Amino acid sequence: GQQLNQSPQSMFIQEGEDVSMNCTSSSIFNTWLWYKQEPGEGPVLLIALYKAGELTSNGRLTAQFGITRKDSFLNISASIPSDVGIYFCAGQLYSGGSNYKLTFGKGTLLTVNP
Amino acid sequence: SAVISQKPSRDICQRGTSLTIQCQVDSQVTMMFWYRQQPGQSLTLIATANQGSEATYESGFVIDKFPISRPNLTFSTLTVSNMSPEDSSIYLCSVPIYREDTQYFGPGTRLTVL
Numbered sequence: 575g576q577q578l579n580q581s582p583q584s585m586f587i588q589e590g591e592d593v594s595m596n597c598t599s600s601s602i603f604n605t606w607l608w609y610k611q612e613p614g615e616g617p618v619l620l621i622a623l624y625k626a627g628e629l630t631s632n633g634r635l636t637a638q639f640g641i642t643r644k645d646s647f648l649n650i651s652a653s654i655p656s657d658v659g660i661y662f663c664a665g666q667l668y669s670g671g672s673n674y675k676l677t678f679g680k681g682t683l684l685t686v687n688p
Numbered sequence: 689s690a691v692i693s694q695k696p697s698r699d700i701c702q703r704g705t706s707l708t709i710q711c712q713v714d715s716q717v718t719m720m721f722w723y724r725q726q727p728g729q730s731l732t733l734i735a736t737a738n739q740g741s742e743a744t745y746e747s748g749f750v751i752d753k754f755p756i757s758r759p760n761l762t763f764s765t766l767t768v769s770n771m772s773p774e775d776s777s778i779y780l781c782s783v784p785i786y787r788e789d790t791q792y793f794g795p796g797t798r799l800t801v802l
Contacts, residue, residue: 604789605789605790607790607791609793622789666790674791675736676721676791678730680730
């Protein structure tokens with residue numbers, strides 16, 4: 575089956591620093607999604623990417639859909655303590671009908687020191 | 689987007705018992721997904737719940753262990769049957785939003801089996 579390699583597994587940074595994380599896949603996806611999960615909560619959608627090469631921002635977050643459709647990165651600028659959480663990438667491959675299954679990366683645990 | 693609620697938010701259960709988890713969505717959706725997130729791990733799809741038909745299970749998950757109901761377009765239940773400590777996980781439901789080509793998640797049910 576499809577697999578997503580997400581890196582790094584964890585990051586410890588100082589408040590104000592920029593963060594970058596990425597995902598690569600062995601096969602292509604139609605859509606890349608980035609989620610953030612905080613303790614005791616479900617994943618919350620941050621950014622959705624639909625086209626190869628697309629660059630999208632959401633506040634201090636910027637994500638890009640790789641030109642080969644097999645990779646994506648997420649950048650967080652000027653990190654703040656509330657950015658703490660686990661960030662997941664997810665690839666979505668539409669395979670006809672109502673089939674919208676997601677494949678998730680293993681997550682990047684972000685810790686921000688004030 | 690979609691507003692999704694789950695009940696219970698958490699539970700502690702004895703080995704050999706069963707727990708039914710409810711998922712309620714604020715709009716009608718054709719498909720609902722159930723995921724499992726084992727401690728420190730990513731999300732794994734258990735099954736797709738379709739209204740009016742049997743759920744479709746992913747490899748490694750069977751109906752006898754995880755029976756699913758989908759009585760209408762806004763509600764679904766997942767039962768974790770004959771539980772063992774290995775079933776201790778967060779169970780999440782999600783719904784696809786086709787016009788956005790995304791998926792939204794409920795807050796999850798944290799299950800601990802003693």
